[in-house]
Amino acid sequence: MPYKLMRMQRADANQAPVKRPVMLAIAGDSAAGKTTLTKGLVEALGPERSTSVCVDDYHRYDRQERKGLPFTALHPDCNYVGIMEQHLQLLATGQPILKPVYDHDTGRLTRPELVEPRDFVIVEGLLPLHTKLTRACFDVTVYLNPPEEVRREWKIKRDTQKRGYTVDQVLAEMDRREPESEAFIRPQRRSADIVVRFAPIAGREDPPGTPLSAELLLRPTIRHPDLNGVLSKGDQRAIHLKLARDEDGRPVDALHVHGYAPREESHVVEKAIWSQLGVDAGDPPDTLGKLDVGERSEPLAITQLLLLYHLLEATR
Amino acid sequence: MPYKLMRMQRADANQAPVKRPVMLAIAGDSAAGKTTLTKGLVEALGPERSTSVCVDDYHRYDRQERKGLPFTALHPDCNYVGIMEQHLQLLATGQPILKPVYDHDTGRLTRPELVEPRDFVIVEGLLPLHTKLTRACFDVTVYLNPPEEVRREWKIKRDTQKRGYTVDQVLAEMDRREPESEAFIRPQRRSADIVVRFAPIAGREDPPGTPLSAELLLRPTIRHPDLNGVLSKGDQRAIHLKLARDEDGRPVDALHVHGYAPREESHVVEKAIWSQLGVDAGDPPDTLGKLDVGERSEPLAITQLLLLYHLLEATR
Numbered sequence: 001m002p003y004k005l006m007r008m009q010r011a012d013a014n015q016a017p018v019k020r021p022v023m024l025a026i027a028g029d030s031a032a033g034k035t036t037l038t039k040g041l042v043e044a045l046g047p048e049r050s051t052s053v054c055v056d057d058y059h060r061y062d063r064q065e066r067k068g069l070p071f072t073a074l075h076p077d078c079n080y081v082g083i084m085e086q087h088l089q090l091l092a093t094g095q096p097i098l099k100p101v102y103d104h105d106t107g108r109l110t111r112p113e114l115v116e117p118r119d120f121v122i123v124e125g126l127l128p129l130h131t132k133l134t135r136a137c138f139d140v141t142v143y144l145n146p147p148e149e150v151r152r153e154w155k156i157k158r159d160t161q162k163r164g165y166t167v168d169q170v171l172a173e174m175d176r177r178e179p180e181s182e183a184f185i186r187p188q189r190r191s192a193d194i195v196v197r198f199a200p201i202a203g204r205e206d207p208p209g210t211p212l213s214a215e216l217l218l219r220p221t222i223r224h225p226d227l228n229g230v231l232s233k234g235d236q237r238a239i240h241l242k243l244a245r246d247e248d249g250r251p252v253d254a255l256h257v258h259g260y261a262p263r264e265e266s267h268v269v270e271k272a273i274w275s276q277l278g279v280d281a282g283d284p285p286d287t288l289g290k291l292d293v294g295e296r297s298e299p300l301a302i303t304q305l306l307l308l309y310h311l312l313e314a315t316r
Numbered sequence: 317m318p319y320k321l322m323r324m325q326r327a328d329a330n331q332a333p334v335k336r337p338v339m340l341a342i343a344g345d346s347a348a349g350k351t352t353l354t355k356g357l358v359e360a361l362g363p364e365r366s367t368s369v370c371v372d373d374y375h376r377y378d379r380q381e382r383k384g385l386p387f388t389a390l391h392p393d394c395n396y397v398g399i400m401e402q403h404l405q406l407l408a409t410g411q412p413i414l415k416p417v418y419d420h421d422t423g424r425l426t427r428p429e430l431v432e433p434r435d436f437v438i439v440e441g442l443l444p445l446h447t448k449l450t451r452a453c454f455d456v457t458v459y460l461n462p463p464e465e466v467r468r469e470w471k472i473k474r475d476t477q478k479r480g481y482t483v484d485q486v487l488a489e490m491d492r493r494e495p496e497s498e499a500f501i502r503p504q505r506r507s508a509d510i511v512v513r514f515a516p517i518a519g520r521e522d523p524p525g526t527p528l529s530a531e532l533l534l535r536p537t538i539r540h541p542d543l544n545g546v547l548s549k550g551d552q553r554a555i556h557l558k559l560a561r562d563e564d565g566r567p568v569d570a571l572h573v574h575g576y577a578p579r580e581e582s583h584v585v586e587k588a589i590w591s592q593l594g595v596d597a598g599d600p601p602d603t604l605g606k607l608d609v610g611e612r613s614e615p616l617a618i619t620q621l622l623l624l625y626h627l628l629e630a631t632r
Binding site: 012062092095108110112114 | 398399430448
């Protein structure tokens with residue numbers, strides 16, 4: 001019945017042409033820092049120009065139902081992957097979706113909500129880079145890759161303080177999820193244009209309260225701003241760029257931002273990234289780098305700024 | 317960014333080609349008989365080959381929220397019409413959807429459900445023929461058009477027995493809805509290939525328990541089975557076909573099936589319709605014509621058979 005497709009297209013042709021949004025994926029395991037990173041980006045872009053979508057809402061089963069199942073929420077079979085693919089395609093082509101909603105507080109699936117794509121759509125969650133089709137929907141892809149001990153600390157903190165679990169429950173759940181983390185979450189690392197690793201630097205004794213450092217692997221799968229001129233000179237500086245090989249031997253740039261990096265040094269890098277966008281003479285948004293409790297992290301600020309650069313660049 | 321469309325299409329191209337289902341729309345006001353008609357069709361086709369979807373699930377507001385709004389559930393603004401269009405297009409092109417769910421018992425919007433199109437998709441509800449794009453998704457379209465006094469009786473019966481309302485509440489709600497029925501529901505009549513009117517015949521005194529008669533307007537917008545040879549001879553028979561003009565002057569065939577039509581006469585017509593399909597020598601499914609409480613209606617049976625004919629014919 002191809003005639004029906006033709007009728008549908010003709011019926012649809014009267015509508016205004018739609019603008020396609022720029023799509024960013026932020027993938028990573030539970031409590032890897034996806035929400036913090038996303039929040040700062042939405043704030044910097046302005047909520048009127050950006051939308052964030054959490055693809056963990058595509059859970060096929062609620063918490064109660066999962067108890068009787070042989071896999072955890074990380075498993076693709078535990079998610080409507082086909083519908084996630086469909087909705088990402090719709091968003092990527094500028095269409096609205098009626099997105100399912102998973103309530104993390106109650107563990108229940110509830111009433112879906114309308115999401116209309118704005119100029120920028122940030123898609124974060126456990127499995128946004130799981131399939132070839134989802135990956136094809138994005139302009140920029142990020143994988144958050146903290147060391148497991150850092151992630152464990154973050155997850156304990158969040159799940160005991162905000163989701164009512166005990167430490168033992170969180171640890172048991174992490175153990176139960178480990179095989180699926182390995183099988184389905186971590187393989188997404190290789191599909192990311194940028195791999196971000198927040199971690200303490202081995203061997204340093206920074207004063208308490210020093211933010212974590214960050215290592216950003218910049219893969220040449222997209223065109224990053226040229227930081228070589230600004231940063232290559234001194235490995236001894238708090239922020240530096242290093243030509244390296246990825247785990248699989250492929251060439252990457254590794255941008256290191258030390259947690260103790262002074263605001264001034266961070267600012268030089270931020271301005272260098274920002275000026276390459278050539279938008280205007282202004283400074284980059286100063287809302288970047290905000291942590292949960294009003295603290296500031298220069299490594300987070302630079303990570304967010306780099307992503308902002310790519311989002312704005314993709315609109316050209 | 318048309319390159320992204322290309323990437324998406326390439327990523328999608330590995331999947332098996334999808335089969336497009338035959339789509340039937342059954343539109344009509346609240347309690348016009350849509351569910352009864354649909355149920356018999358799904359039963360005749362077999363649930364493994366058919367799916368039914370109620371587009372009233374696309375309500376934008378739940379019952380509580382609607383109380384503060386200046387329109388009723390019939391109003392397009394009270395429904396996600398754009399999402400309904402999108403989902404009908406997806407189903408019509410053989411894609412699954414995650415369909416919202418409105419719980420008529422509680423009046424609340426709940427967890428959405430996966431609907432995978434089978435060979436036949438029957439879409440019933442208040443507004444399935446409301447837009448040009450939704451109409452383009454269907455192979456066959458029906459509008460149920462009982463006289464208002466019949467519909468009122470049906471609605472009182474259902475809403476008091478199954479939905480816990482009082483008679484006064486039902487009548488008040490019907491009054492409140494009347495302007496929107498006129499503005500949005502009834503105009504769909506003109507987009508239907510078949511208009512079905514179950515009603516008593518004026519002036520006849522049939523014994524109590526006699527099923528309602530039916531008038532089926534068969535518009536030449538689709539190719540109906542040729543009943544002229546079987547039926548044109550006698551207007552005096554319990555089932556007859558009459559060349560007529562529609563309200564707007566357009567030519568139609570009007571098939572009348574009287575409520576007192578004997579099973580034998582109905583059977584002759586059913587066989588005539590069925591044999592024109594040329595499927596096999598067998599009889600049409602004898603599950604057709606079932607009413608709520610085990611009663612049988614020949615007018616309903618013939619209506620359902622005619623729709624079955626069109627559904628099966630559209631698969632050729």
